[in-house]
Amino acid sequence: MTRAATRSTAPAAPAARSAARRAPGAVRRALAGCVSGRRAVVRRARVAAVAAGSCLALVAAGGPPQPLGVGDRLFPTLGNPGYDVLHYDIALTYGGDNTAPLEARTRIEAEVTDERLETVNLDFAGGTVHSVRVGGAAAPWTAAGEDLVLTPARPLTRGDALRVDVRHTSPTGGSAPTGWVRTRDGGLAMANQADAAHRVFPGNDHPSDKARFTFRVTAPERFTVVASGRAVSHRARDGEATWTYATARPLATELAQVAVVPATVLRRQGPGGVPLRDVVPTRHRAALEPWLERTPGHLEWLTRRVGPYPFETYGVLVADADLGFALETQTLSLFSLDFFTKGGYTDWHREAVMVHELAHHWFGNSVSPHRWSDLWLSEGHATWYEWSYAAEHGGPPLAERVERAYAFSDRWREAYGPPARLTPPASDGADRLDIFQPIVYDGAAVVLYALRQHIGPEAFDRLQRAWVDRYEHGVAGTADFVALAGEVAGRDLTGFLHDWLYGERTPAMPGHPEWSALR
Numbered sequence: 047m048t049r050a051a052t053r054s055t056a057p058a059a060p061a062a063r064s065a066a067r068r069a070p071g072a073v074r075r076a077l078a079g080c081v082s083g084r085r086a087v088v089r090r091a092r093v094a095a096v097a098a099g100s101c102l103a104l105v106a107a108g109g110p111p112q113p114l115g116v117g118d119r120l121f122p123t124l125g126n127p128g129y130d131v132l133h134y135d136i137a138l139t140y141g142g143d144n145t146a147p148l149e150a151r152t153r154i155e156a157e158v159t160d161e162r163l164e165t166v167n168l169d170f171a172g173g174t175v176h177s178v179r180v181g182g183a184a185a186p187w188t189a190a191g192e193d194l195v196l197t198p199a200r201p202l203t204r205g206d207a208l209r210v211d212v213r214h215t216s217p218t219g220g221s222a223p224t225g226w227v228r229t230r231d232g233g234l235a236m237a238n239q240a241d242a243a244h245r246v247f248p249g250n251d252h253p254s255d256k257a258r259f260t261f262r263v264t265a266p267e268r269f270t271v272v273a274s275g276r277a278v279s280h281r282a283r284d285g286e287a288t289w290t291y292a293t294a295r296p297l298a299t300e301l302a303q304v305a306v307v308p309a310t311v312l313r314r315q316g317p318g319g320v321p322l323r324d325v326v327p328t329r330h331r332a333a334l335e336p337w338l339e340r341t342p343g344h345l346e347w348l349t350r351r352v353g354p355y356p357f358e359t360y361g362v363l364v365a366d367a368d369l370g371f372a373l374e375t376q377t378l379s380l381f382s383l384d385f386f387t388k389g390g391y392t393d394w395h396r397e398a399v400m401v402h403e404l405a406h407h408w409f410g411n412s413v414s415p416h417r418w419s420d421l422w423l424s425e426g427h428a429t430w431y432e433w434s435y436a437a438e439h440g441g442p443p444l445a446e447r448v449e450r451a452y453a454f455s456d457r458w459r460e461a462y463g464p465p466a467r468l469t470p471p472a473s474d475g476a477d478r479l480d481i482f483q484p485i486v487y488d489g490a491a492v493v494l495y496a497l498r499q500h501i502g503p504e505a506f507d508r509l510q511r512a513w514v515d516r517y518e519h520g521v522a523g524t525a526d527f528v529a530l531a532g533e534v535a536g537r538d539l540t541g542f543l544h545d546w547l548y549g550e551r552t553p554a555m556p557g558h559p560e561w562s563a564l565r
Contacts, residue, residue, distance in 0.1 A: 047239055047371055047372065047373050047374065047406075047425070047482055048371060048372040048373075048399050048402050048403065048428075048432075110188075110190070111165060111167075111188055111190040111193075111195035112190050112191070112193075113167065113190050113191035113192060113193040114126050114127055114167045114193065115127075115252075116252050116254060116255075117417075118252065118417050118418055118419075119417065119418075119419055119470060120417070120418040120419060120468060120470055120481055121240070121241055121252070121418055123191060123192065123193065124169065124241055124251055124252050125169065125250055125251060125252025125254060125255060126166075126167040126168065126169065126193070126250050126252075127159075127160065127167075128158065128159060128160040128163045128166065128167075129156040129157060129158050129159055129160070129163065129166065129208050129250070130156055130157050130159050130255060131154055131155070131156045131249065131250045131255050131257040132155045132156055132157060132257055132258070133154070133155040133257055133258050133259070133260070134152065134153070134154055134247070134249060134257055134258075134259045134260070135152070135153040135154075135155075135259075135260045135262070136150065136151070136152050136153075136247050136259065136260070136261050136262070136304075137150060137151040137152075137262040137263075137264075138150050138216060138261070138262070138263045138264070138304065139263075139264045139265075140234065140263065140264065140265040140266075140269070140306045141266075142232070142265070142266045142268075142269070144218055144226075144228045144229070144232055144233060144234050145218060145219065145228070146218065147173065147174070147215040147216060147217045147218060148215065148216040148218065149215060149216075150173070150213070150214050150215060150216040150247060151211070151212070151213050151214075152210075152211075152212045152214065152247045152248050152249065153209070153210070153211045153212075154168075154208070154209070154210040154211075154212075154248075154249065155207070155208070155209055156207075156208040156209075156210070156250075157205065157206070157207065157208065158202045158203060158204055158205060158206040158207075158208050159204060160203075160204060161203060161204050162201050162202075162203055163198075163201060163202040163203070163206075163208075164197070164198075164201045164202075165195050165196065165197050165198075166180065166195070166196040166197075166198065166202075166208065166210065167190075167193045167194070167195050167196075168193065168194045168195075168196065168210070168212070168244075168248040168249060168250070169192060169193060169194075169243075169244035169248065169249060169250065169251035169252075170192070170193070170194040170212075170214070170244050170245075170247075170248035170249075171189075171191075171192035171244060171245055172217045172224060172245040173214045173215045173216055173217055173245070174214060174215045175187065175194065175212060175213075175214045176213040176214060176215075177211075177212070177213045178194075178196055178210070178211070178212050178213075179210070179211040179212075180196055180197075180198045180199070180208070180209065180210055180211075181198060181199065181207075181208075181209055182209065182211075183199050185197055185198060185199065192244065194212070194248055196210065210248075212248050214247075214248065216246050216247060217245070218234060224242065224245045224246060225237060225238040225242030225243055225245050225246040226246060227365065227367050227369065228367065229307055229365050229366045229367045230366045230367060231307065231308050231327060231366045232308065233269060233305065233306050233307030233308060233309075233365075233366075234304075234305065234306050234307070235303070235304075235305040235306075235307065235363065235365045235367070235380060236302055236303050236304050236305065236375065236380075237369070237371075237373050237375070237380060238299060238300045238301070238302060238375075239300045239301070239373055240300055240418065240479065240481060240482075241300070242300075243299035243300055243302060244299070246302075249299050250299070251299045251300070252298075252299075253298040253299075253300060253301075253414040253415050253416075253418075253521065254414070254415075254416055254417070254521050255298075256296035256297060256298050256414060256519075256520075256521065257296055257297065258292070258293050258294075258295070258296055258297065259274060259275065259292070259293045259297050259302060260278075260290065260291070260292045260293075261273040261274070261275070261289075261290065261291045261292075261304050262288060262289075262290045263288065263289050263290075263291075263304060263306060264286055264287070264288045264289075265286065265287065265289075265306045266285060266286060266287075267282055267285055267286060267287050268308060269306050269307060269308055270306075270307060270308065270309045270310070270311060270325065271287070271289035271304070271305070271306050272289075272291075272303075272304075272305050272307075272309075272311065272323070272325050272363065272378060273289070273291035273302075273303060273304045273305070273378075274291065274293055274297055274301070274302055274303045274304075274375065274376045274377050274378060275291045275292045275293035275294065275297075275358065275359075275377060276291065276292065276294070276321075276358055276359055276377075277289065277290070277291055278290040278291060278292050293358075293376070293377070294357070294358045295356070295357055295358065295412075295519050296519050297376050297411075298376075298411070298414050301374065301375055301376040301410075301411055302375065302376070303363065303375035303376065303377075303378045303380065305325065305363055305365070305378075307325065307327070307365065307366075308327070308328065309325050309326055309327055309328060310325075310326055310327075310328045310331055311323055311324070311325050312324040312325075312326065312331070312335070312338060314339075314341075314342065315342075316341065316342045316345045316346075316355075316360065317342060317345050317346040317349060318349070318354065318355065320345060320355050320359065320360060321358075321359045321360075322341055322342065322345075322359070322360055322361050323359060323361040323378075324338045324341070324361045324362045324363075324364070325361065325362070325363045325364065325378070326338070326362075326364045327364065327366045327383060330364070330366075330383060330387065333386070333387055334364055334383075334386055334387075337362075337386050337396065337397075337400070338362055340397060340400070341360070341361070341362065341400070341404075344397070344400055344401050344404050344435075345360065345404065347401070347435060348401065348404060348405060348408070348431065351431070351507070351510065352405075352408050352510050352511055352514055353408075353511050353514060353515060355407065355408075356407060356408060356411075356412040356514070356518055356519065357376065357377050357407060357411070357412070358377065359377050360377055360378075360379075360404070360407065361377070361378050361379075362378070362379055362381055362400070363375070363378045363379065363380050363381065364381050364382075364383050364386065365380060365381070365382060365383065366383045367382060367383070368382065368384065369381075369382035369385075370382070372385065372399055372402070372403050373403070374403045374404075374406030374407065374410060374411060374428075376407070376411050377407075379400075379403040379404065379406075381400075381403075385399070392440070392441075393440070394436050394439045394440035394441045395436065395441065397435065397436075397439060398432045398433070398435050398436040398439070398441060399432065401431055401432055401435040402428045402429065402431065402432035403428070405427060405428040405430075405431040405432070406424060406428045408427075408514045409423065409424050409427035409428055409513075409514065410423075410424030410425075410427075410428065412514060412517075412518050412519055413513065413514055413517040413518065413520065413521075413522055414520070414521045414522075415521070415522075415523065416521050416522060416523030416526075417523060418468075418481060419466060419467060419468060419523075419524070420466070420522075420523045420524050421468070421481060421482075421486050422465040422466055422485075422486045422489075422490035422493070422524075422547070423490075423522075423523075423524065423527060425482070425486045425487045425490060426465065426486065426487070426489075426490025426491050426493060426494055427490075427494065427510075429487045429488060429490065429491040430491045430494045430495075433447045433448070433491060444495075445558075448491065448492055448495045449558070449561055451484075451488035451489065451491065451492050452492050452552065452555060452561050452563060453561075453562065453563055453564050454484070454488075454563070454564060455485075455489050455492055455552040455563050456551055456552050456563040456564060456565055457563075457564055457565075458483070458484050458485040458488075458489045459485060459489070459549075459550060459551065459552065460550075461483070461485075462483040462484070462485045462486075463485065464485070464547060464548050464549055464550065465485055465486055465489050465490045465493055465546075465547050466524045466547035466548055467547075467548050468481055468483075468485070468486065492552070492555075493543075493546045493547060494506075495555075496546055496553070496555055496556060497509075497531065497539075497542075497543065497546070499555065499556035499557045499558075500539075500542060500556045501531070501534075501535040501539070505534055505535050508534050509530065509531055509534045509535070512530060512533075512534055513527065513530060516530065524547060527543075528540055528543045528544075528547075531543065551563075
């Protein structure tokens with residue numbers, strides 16, 4: 047994500063999206079803290095956070111159902127233990143009014159990971175639940191905070207197939223918080239980061255449990271439907287059309303994209319034969335084409351540095367909406383129309399932000415954060431490549447950009463916490479986007495520059511490629527990165543990186559003793 051397309055170099059009050067994107071205060075409970083541990087992450091492996099069985103035993107013995115979580119310090123009740131989602135099949139029906147809820151059906155295929163699972167928690171809030179089936183049979187359910195708690199007909203055990211079918215509505219705003227963004231031309235687009243996906247569809251709304259998705263969307267024929275993945279089918283009848291898309295690679299819920307917009311789809315081929323599709327408001331096509339034509343060059347620039355593009359397609363979705371951010375929704379990055387058509391930005395800055403969102407497809411989308419405290423790995427790397435591209439295409443030199451950010455690093459650490467240990471929101475009602483602060487963007491890019499200075503450019507470049515290769519389409523965290531950095535460099539970097547990632551003060555920059563941080 048890029049916030050407001052630019053980031054201030056001074057500490058700022060947490061920015062907010064529209065009220066429709068804010069989460070209501072969720073019930074938080076100490077039980078979530080007992081959830082810990084995860085499976086080992088292996089290349090190309092599906093990774094899920096697995097809770098200790100004793101946590102669920104506490105729920106069963108402790109009275110009414112409660113919201114659970116996977117032990118994320120910043121989002122205590124986000125995600126759910128006990129199962130690993132393999133596939134989502136989400137059907138949505140859009141009637142043409144972007145102020146009205148969509149009728150929806152979400153089917154989930156998962157595998158039970160607990161020894162015994164008597165209830166199943168899904169993250170879901172805001173919508174109306176019409177019916178729930180588990181294993182083909184109607185199942186009782188209740189709401190607990192922002193969880194939907196289901197009771198299967200019989201307890202499930204490790205290795206069992208878990209099949210859930212929920213018919214529900216998907217609210218688009220108003221009094222119900224949502225991950226939908228309403229466009230000015232009567233359409234909708236998704237912007238779920240960080241925790242809004244469960245206000246669109248029920249699921250395991252944490253990046254540590256990625257799954258493949260199928261989207262089936264029915265809308266009036268005047269709209270174009272696009273989604274993460276590639277098109278499978280398109281059928282039109284009686285003034286409506288149903289579009290089906292499927293992802294070839296696992297997807298985190300926060301990165302899902304479905305857009306229903308009056309738009310034109312532009313297609314071209316990228317380097318290595320990667321199919322490119324851009325989705326633009328039809329009447330703005332001519333103004334946007336010069337920017338979209340640059341995507342193949344961006345892809346070529348990044349693949350030379352970090353390796354082959356990891357997904358089946360890519361493109362840019364331009365929404366006629368006041369977003370205030372750009373977002374790396376998987377295979378189809380989301381941008382605001384105003385970002386490309388209004389003044390105030392240099393050409394090199396616009397391109398660098400496009401590269402930022404594309405870089406996320408390696409750093410954040412393919413290799414997803416184990417916990418939200420690992421966000422610096424995604425945003426820091428995307429910022430690194432944003433700055434590097436800008437430096438080669440008319441922007442300020444890389445060292446100048448880093449020195450400027452280094453000067454404010456101590457202030458950011460004091461305001462928001464160190465890069466890998468963000469300060470949790472002050473209250474349950476806080477805007478969850480307050481984790482997207484300068485310390486995980488510019489501050490984290492400063493850490494990467496320090497590491498490059500310490501181990502040398504060649505080792506640093508090998509580390510970048512090794513990171514996206516070893517954990518491709520998986521999940522990894524800060525400890526994984528520190529270990530791999532040491533492996534590539536041939537020496538233990540634990541102490542060096544601990545000071546940079548967790549220290550209250552910014553260490554001295556290797557090779558630049560003259561740089562100073564403002565106090």
